[in-house]
Amino acid sequence: xxxxxxxxxxxxxxxxxxxxxxxxxxxxxxxxxxxxxxxxxxxxxxxxxxxxxxxxxxxxxxxxxxxxxxxxxxxxxxxxxxxxxxxxxxxxxxxxxxxxxxxxxxxxxxxxxxxxxxxxxxxxxxxxxxxxxxxxxxxxxxxxxxxxxxxxxxxxxxxxxxxxxxxxxxxxxxxxxxxxxxxxxxxxxxxxxxxxxxxxxxxxxxxxxxxxxxxxxxxxxxxxxxxxxxxxxxxxxxxxxxxxxxxxxxxxxxxxxxxxxxxxxxxxxxxxxxxxxxxxxxxxxxxxxxxxxxxxxxxxxxxxxxxxxxxxxxxxxxxxxxxxxxxxxxxxxxxxxxxxxxxxxxxxxxxxxxxxxxxxxxxxxxxxxxxxxxxxxxxxxxxxxxxxxxxxxxxxxxxxxxxxxxxxxxxxxxxxxxxxxxxxxxxxxxx
Amino acid sequence: xxxxxxxxxxxxxxxxxxxxxxxxxxxxxxxxxxxxxxxxxxxxxxxxxxxxxxxxxxxxxxxxxxxxxxxxxxxxxxxxxxxxxxxxxxxxxxxxxxxxxxxxxxxxxxxxxxxxxxxxxxxxxxxxxxxxxxxxxxxxxxxxxxxxxxxxxxxxxxxxxxxxxxxxxxxxxxxxxxxxxxxxxxxxxxxxxxxxxxxxxxxxxxxxxxxxxxxxxxxxxxxxxxxxxxxxxxx
Ligand SMILES: Nc1ncnc2c1ncn2[C@@H]1O[C@H](COP(=O)(O)OP(=O)(O)OP(=O)(O)O)[C@@H](O)[C@H]1O
Ligand SMILES: [Mg+2]
Numbered sequence: 001x002x003x004x005x006x007x008x009x010x011x012x013x014x015x016x017x018x019x020x021x022x023x024x025x026x027x028x029x030x031x032x033x034x035x036x037x038x039x040x041x042x043x044x045x046x047x048x049x050x051x052x053x054x055x056x057x058x059x060x061x062x063x064x065x066x067x068x069x070x071x072x073x074x075x076x077x078x079x080x081x082x083x084x085x086x087x088x089x090x091x092x093x094x095x096x097x098x099x100x101x102x103x104x105x106x107x108x109x110x111x112x113x114x115x116x117x118x119x120x121x122x123x124x125x126x127x128x129x130x131x132x133x134x135x136x137x138x139x140x141x142x143x144x145x146x147x148x149x150x151x152x153x154x155x156x157x158x159x160x161x162x163x164x165x166x167x168x169x170x171x172x173x174x175x176x177x178x179x180x181x182x183x184x185x186x187x188x189x190x191x192x193x194x195x196x197x198x199x200x201x202x203x204x205x206x207x208x209x210x211x212x213x214x215x216x217x218x219x220x221x222x223x224x225x226x227x228x229x230x231x232x233x234x235x236x237x238x239x240x241x242x243x244x245x246x247x248x249x250x251x252x253x254x255x256x257x258x259x260x261x262x263x264x265x266x267x268x269x270x271x272x273x274x275x276x277x278x279x280x281x282x283x284x285x286x287x288x289x290x291x292x293x294x295x296x297x298x299x300x301x302x303x304x305x306x307x308x309x310x311x312x313x314x315x316x317x318x319x320x321x322x323x324x325x326x327x328x329x330x331x332x333x334x335x336x337x338x339x340x341x342x343x344x345x346x347x348x349x350x351x352x353x354x355x356x357x358x359x360x361x362x363x364x365x366x367x368x369x370x371x372x373x374x375x376x377x378x379x380x381x382x383x384x385x386x387x388x389x390x391x392x393x394x395x396x397x398x399x400x401x402x403x404x405x406x407x408x409x410x411x412x413x414x415x416x417x418x419x420x421x422x423x424x425x426x427x428x429x430x431x
Numbered sequence: 432x433x434x435x436x437x438x439x440x441x442x443x444x445x446x447x448x449x450x451x452x453x454x455x456x457x458x459x460x461x462x463x464x465x466x467x468x469x470x471x472x473x474x475x476x477x478x479x480x481x482x483x484x485x486x487x488x489x490x491x492x493x494x495x496x497x498x499x500x501x502x503x504x505x506x507x508x509x510x511x512x513x514x515x516x517x518x519x520x521x522x523x524x525x526x527x528x529x530x531x532x533x534x535x536x537x538x539x540x541x542x543x544x545x546x547x548x549x550x551x552x553x554x555x556x557x558x559x560x561x562x563x564x565x566x567x568x569x570x571x572x573x574x575x576x577x578x579x580x581x582x583x584x585x586x587x588x589x590x591x592x593x594x595x596x597x598x599x600x601x602x603x604x605x606x607x608x609x610x611x612x613x614x615x616x617x618x619x620x621x622x623x624x625x626x627x628x629x630x631x632x633x634x635x636x637x638x639x640x641x642x643x644x645x646x647x648x649x650x651x652x653x654x655x656x657x658x659x660x661x662x663x664x665x666x
Contacts, residue, residue, distance in 0.1 A: 002547050009544075016532060329528045332489055334517025335545045336510050425490050428524065 001339050010346035013319070014354075021351060024315045027308035028355025028404060029362065034301030035400045036363025037390075042294030044371065044391035049287050051386055052150060052214055060258045062276045063146065064110060064119075064251045064269060066102050101247040106274065110253060113268040115261040121248035122146050125232040128200060130222070131190040132175055140191070142166075142232070143223040146252045149279075150218040152386060155181035156209035159225035166191075167209035167223045171383070181210035193232050197239040203231055213383060305404060308355070309411035312348055316415035320344065320422075327419050328427020341420035348412020349405055356404035360397055368392075434501065435462035436597060436629050437486055442495035444481050444652075455481045457652040458495065465596070468623050468630040468661075470640040473649030479633045480525075480601055482649070486631060487520055487599045488512050517546050521590030521628075523600035527582045529574040536561070536570040539589040546593065560588045564618060580611035587618055597629040598622070604636055616642060 001009075014021050102121060110119045122144050129137040148158045151167060159165040168184065176184045190202045205228050211219035224232065253276065255265050262278060269276040320327070327340060367390035373379055375387045444456040455478045463469050463486075471479045484490040485497055488504055496503045499519070504512060521542075529538050540557040548556075561567045564584045569577060577585060583603065590598055603619065604612035616639055623630045632643060640646050646658040 001545050002549070005544050005547075005550075325528060326530060329524075330541070330545065331513070332516070332522060332524075333542045333545055334513045334515075336513045338510070339545075423490075425484055428526075428528070 001335060001343075006339065006343055006346055010343055010350050013323075013343075014347050014350045017319075020315055020318070021354075024308070024311045024351055025355045025358065027311045028305065028352060028408070029359040031301050031305035031308050032356040032359025032400060032404050033363040033366070034304055034359075035298055035403075036360045036397065037367050038294050038297035038301055039396040039400065040363065040367040040390045040392065041297070042290060043393040043396060044367075044388040045290045045294075046287055047391045048386060048388045049283055049290065052152075052283065060255055061146075061149075062253045062255050062258070062262070062265060062278050063282070064102070064253050064274050064276045065249075066106065067270075067273050067275045101249060102251055102274075103248075104246050106272065107248070107251060109272050110251060110269070110274065113265055115256045115265055116253055117256050118254040120146075120252040120254075121246075122250050122252060123229065123233040123247075124249040125193065125224075125229060125236055127191045127193040127232055129192045131192065131202070133187060133189070136175065137192070138175060141221050142229070143218065143221045144249065145224055145226045145229050146250070147218045148223055150214060151209070151223060152212045152214045152219055154210045154212050156185040156207070158209055159223055159228070160208075161226045163225055164203060164205040164228045164231065165208040165225040166205045166228055167211045167219075168207055169211050169213060169220055169222065171213075172222070173210065184210060191228075191232065193235050195236050195238040199239065201235050201238075203228070203235065212386075214386075305407055309407050312351055312408055312411035313414055315351070316344060316348055316412055317418065319347070320415045320419045323419075324422065324427045324430040327422050328424045328430065331422065331424040332428060337420040340422075341416045344416035344419045345409055345412045348408045348416070351412075352405040352408025353401075355408070356401045359404075360401060364392060364397075434465060435498075436465045436500060437463040437631075438498045438501075439486070440496045440498075442482075442485060442497065443493045444478070444485060444490075445493040455652050456485070456492070459654055461647065461654065461657075463597075463629060463631060465629055466623075466627045467645060468620070468643040469632070470643035470646045471631070471633045471649060472635060472637075472640045472646055475635070477649040478652040479635075479649055481652075483599055483601055483631065483633045487522065488516055517542060517593065519596050521593065521595035521598040523583075523586050523590045523598070523603045525602040525605055527586050529577075529582060529585060531573065531575040533574060534571050535566065535574055535577065535585050535588075538574050539585055539592055541589060542593045556592055557588075560592050563591075564588050579607055580614060583607060583611070583615050584618065587615070591622065595628065597631060599631045599633075601633045602635075603632065604634070604639055612636070612639075 107119055107121050110116060124144055125142055127140055127142060130140040131137045145159065148167075151158045153167070154170050156167065159167050166189075170181060173179060173181060173184060176187065178184060184207050187207045188204055189207060190204055192200050192202045194200045205224070208225075209223075211223065213220040253265070255261055258278065266276045331337070331340060371388060371390035374381045374389055376382055381387055381389070438461070440460050442456055442459040443454070446453045446455055459482065471482060473479050481490075485492050488497065488499075491505070496505055498504065499515065504515070507515070529535075530541075536554060536557050539560065540553040543553040543556060558567060558570060561570050564587060566581065566584055566588060569581060569585075574582070574585065587603075590600075598619070600619065604615055607615060619630060619632070620642055622628050630643070632639060634640055642661055644659070644661055647654050648656040648658070
């Protein structure tokens with residue numbers, strides 16, 4: 001029997017009992033639909049995260065935080081106070097930052113590390129308010145300037161190194177009574193901050209950019225330029241009595257040839273009880289979570305497929321039983337056992353192809369429509385700039401289809417072997 | 432005399448084991464020559480079908496040899512045996528075994544499809560045989576919609592489509608009325624006469640047996656008598 005005839009016959013046989021085939025196919029469709037959706041979801045979100053990473057550029061930077069009071073031996077009762085390891089609530093940036101703050105001596109130590117070209121200590125300031133030109137005051141929190149790299153801008157540019165500049169999030173446009181982001185560029189605002197004695201003072205700053213909120217959260221709060229940040233910090237430290245012990249939330253470290261030296265610098269930092277993270281480390285953690293979630297969801301899809309494969313086994317076993325005589329006849333007329341096996345496996349494969357194609361098409365449709373609806377203009381997630389929840393990954397689609405067809409084939413082997421094993425005489429005697 | 436197309440030596444078939452052991456064939460030795468028409472007759476349960484299945488290589492003997500064209504087939508690989516069946520034999524089974532969902536043409540070209548012949552060539556050969564049997568107008572009909580006699584003719588067409596050298600027919604007239612039986616008999620013996628096909632017919636229909644050149648009378652798994660010469664009206 002020719003392969004084309006095997007395929008054609010298998011196709012014809014599949015449609016012989018339409019309802020039964022349809023029900024079996026539905027089970028596979030559910031599995032392939034789920035897999036398509038979850039893999040598309042993972043691909044979409046990861047694609048978005050990738051664009052965020054790309055926004056940071058091929059950064060040679062490493063963010064360094066203190067791992068905490070690791071100098072202190074674990075003790076019973078309160079640990080002895082160590083001014084070098086001044087505890088704080090920790091930085092906002094990344095995991096593992098819940099320890100302490102960086103001191104001037106930490107910064108010096110970092111500067112000594114090989115391949116470190118520059119160290120830029122960052123402080124996290126918390127101003128009291130922002131005042132618009134018409135005199136209204138609003139609560140505010142400021143992001144750290146190091147995050148400026150991850151800013152997604154709707155208008156203007158990111159606040160730079162010098163100059164008293166800041167960017168504001170797009171939803172703050174309302175306080176300027178406008179919807180046009182371009183209009184607020186160049187506006188001057190006043191920022192108020194209290195020093196250690198509780199005395200309030202203000203600085204002026206110019207709005208240079210309007211940001212959209214990215215998945216990372218960057219852009220949801222105003223972002224100061226480095227100079228503005230430093231000024232605000234200086235103001236907040238005014239009136240500090242005695243030896244001012246500078247405390248930094250973190251330090252941005254430039255590493256020469258980061259590809260090659262990343263690990264070396266990290267190891268050196270660990271020796272100092274410091275933690276260094278590259279942009280990729282941080283985003284990688286996010287992607288790891290996304291991957292884990294999409295794998296768990298895919299797991300459900302696989303379970304559905306597992307159930308569906310028993311459906312195939314069942315359907316084909318019934319089919320083999322019903323067609324005992326037909327199988328006997330084919331074998332009597334000279335069809336080899338191998339071809340009989342091939343014919344029934346092919347029927348399983350046809351069912352698999354049907355189910356996977358329908359499921360993939362439905363999954364892609366649902367994913368694309370859902371994505372357009374959720375992240376589109378006016379959708380619930382429309383405000384998140386550049387967000388994609390679903391992406392078509394041709395490789396994944398091909399993989400899913402191949403996987404399902406393979407599972408279907410495996411499921412078909414048992415009934416097919418049954419059919420191939422049939423003795424033509426007994427099959428022809430079968431009533 | 433011409434070479435034996437089929438020969439058996441001490442053919443034994445035993446079903447079951449121990450208490451349920453049943454000796455269906457008890458050592459048969461005979462020859463069937465090319466172009467012969469042979470009837471295997473005997474009471475129900477005497478082992479006729481069993482013998483035919485062994486001759487047609489559908490089953491393996493418990494002991495003994497079946498040789499095709501002088502070559503023992505017992506040692507052949509299953510795949511080779513399948514191919515031999517497909518190439519050299521035609522079968523008319525006791526029941527029709529037509530696939531009800533397929534057209535008559537699809538049904539009768541099944542052996543060619545199994546042989547790996549292309550579709551257009553299959554259909555050409557199929558139509559040729561159907562014309563020969565006066566069934567051409569039914570080619571596109573579904574097999575279920577045929578009358579009993581037409582079904583039997585379709586089965587004969589299927590048996591002939593691969594131009595076999597030996598045609599096996601198990602009770603070809605078993606479930607037909609006398610008129611239709613006669614038509615089918617005429618077709619079979621016409622083929623035998625005109626195309627030189629070797630005919631092996633299993634039957635307990637005396638009329639049909641009488642038309643064959645040789646009759647093997649079976650009883651309890653043994654050939655008890657052998658008659659020569661067509662006693663009936665040779666078509
Ligand atoms: N698979 C089997 N297992 C056990 N016994 C069997 C089997 N097949 C056939 N037999 C027995 O072998 C004997 C011969 O059977 P066979 O079918 O050859 O008879 P037959 O001569 O063709 O009869 P009929 O004219 O009724 O068709 C019978 O007694 C039958 O019960
Ligand atoms: Mg019989």
